[in-house]
Amino acid sequence: MNPQMPPKLSLPGVQQVIAVASGKGGVGKSTVAANLAMALHMQGYHVGLMDADIYGPSVPIMFGLGTVDSKTTPFPIEKYGIRLMSMGFLVPPEAAVIWRGPKVAQAVQSFLSQIDWGQLDYLIIDLPPGTGDAQLTLSQSAPLTGAVIVTTPGEVSLIDARKGVKMFREVRVPILGIVENMSYFVDAAGHKTPIFGVGGGQKLASESDVPFLGELPIDPRVAECGDSGEPIVRKYPDSPVAQAYMTLSQTVAAAANRSSAAALPEVQL
Ligand SMILES: Nc1ncnc2c1ncn2[C@@H]1O[C@H](COP(=O)(O)OP(=O)(O)OP(=O)(O)O)[C@@H](O)[C@H]1O
Ligand SMILES: [Mg+2]
Numbered sequence: 001m002n003p004q005m006p007p008k009l010s011l012p013g014v015q016q017v018i019a020v021a022s023g024k025g026g027v028g029k030s031t032v033a034a035n036l037a038m039a040l041h042m043q044g045y046h047v048g049l050m051d052a053d054i055y056g057p058s059v060p061i062m063f064g065l066g067t068v069d070s071k072t073t074p075f076p077i078e079k080y081g082i083r084l085m086s087m088g089f090l091v092p093p094e095a096a097v098i099w100r101g102p103k104v105a106q107a108v109q110s111f112l113s114q115i116d117w118g119q120l121d122y123l124i125i126d127l128p129p130g131t132g133d134a135q136l137t138l139s140q141s142a143p144l145t146g147a148v149i150v151t152t153p154g155e156v157s158l159i160d161a162r163k164g165v166k167m168f169r170e171v172r173v174p175i176l177g178i179v180e181n182m183s184y185f186v187d188a189a190g191h192k193t194p195i196f197g198v199g200g201g202q203k204l205a206s207e208s209d210v211p212f213l214g215e216l217p218i219d220p221r222v223a224e225c226g227d228s229g230e231p232i233v234r235k236y237p238d239s240p241v242a243q244a245y246m247t248l249s250q251t252v253a254a255a256a257n258r259s260s261a262a263a264l265p266e267v268q269l
Pocket of ligand 2: 127
């Protein structure tokens with residue numbers, strides 16, 4: 001084993017650990033992670049959501065929470081039935097964390113090793129943008145079932161998403177597939193209009209030889225819900241976006257189950 005490689009941590013009570021990633025910022029990773037977690041919970045699973053974005057945590061805002069007294073508050077914090085952990089519970093957003101790489105890596109590792117996540121069917125991890133320290137440490141030290149790569153339909157986002165695919169390949173984390181966010185706008189009559197291009201997610205999936213997991217519509221209510229602390233899947237369960245998330249969550253769960261079954265050692269009888 002490479003001596004620089006951190007040892008894999010074990011999370012004995014957690015069945016599947018899924019990282020939500022992308023090379024590019026602002027494509028909707030945190031939104032996808034939060035709504036995926038919510039959609040899985042609404043189908044009866046026990047779900048945790050870990051915010052690995054140490055410099056720019058978004059989980060507290062998306063769940064209507066802020067900093068807490070870490071001496072008296074047990075982590076993870078539960079909201080809407082989901083167990084949450086984020087740097088944003090410890091440090092207010094305006095106090096920029098100026099830690100360097102090793103400390104960021106330490107924070108990410110302590111979220112995994114020092115927090116009692118309990119029994120979970122799915123632990124979803126929201127990764128920061130890019131392919132830097134936090135992403136690498138996590139990919140190497142967390143017992144990841146696999147990664148979901150988020151992209152938007154346009155070419156610029158694809159260039160960075162390709163880097164994300166490459167990084168997970170290099171650290172041998174299975175890629176569960178590609179999710180395309182902000183694919184189209186659905187008007188009142190139900191017509192779909194693409195805004196940022198067409199087919200980018202499909203293209204990346206086929207050139208990388210990984211599954212295409214689905215498309216998510218653009219809806220201004222997604223941002224409204226994110227800012228007001230209640231994921232759209234919970235607040236507007238009948239919206240096209242929420243329905244797309246319910247389907248996506250089943251596709252992701254099936255891909256994760258396949259991936260972890262494939263990783264099981266063969267038993268000789
Ligand atoms: N399908 C969507 N329709 C409309 N707005 C969306 C959609 N998905 C995400 N957004 C909005 O886009 C913005 C960026 O989303 P988000 O913060 O989830 O991206 P991110 O990839 O996590 O960003 P970062 O790289 O900074 O971590 C947010 O305001 C979010 O509410
Ligand atoms: Mg984010």
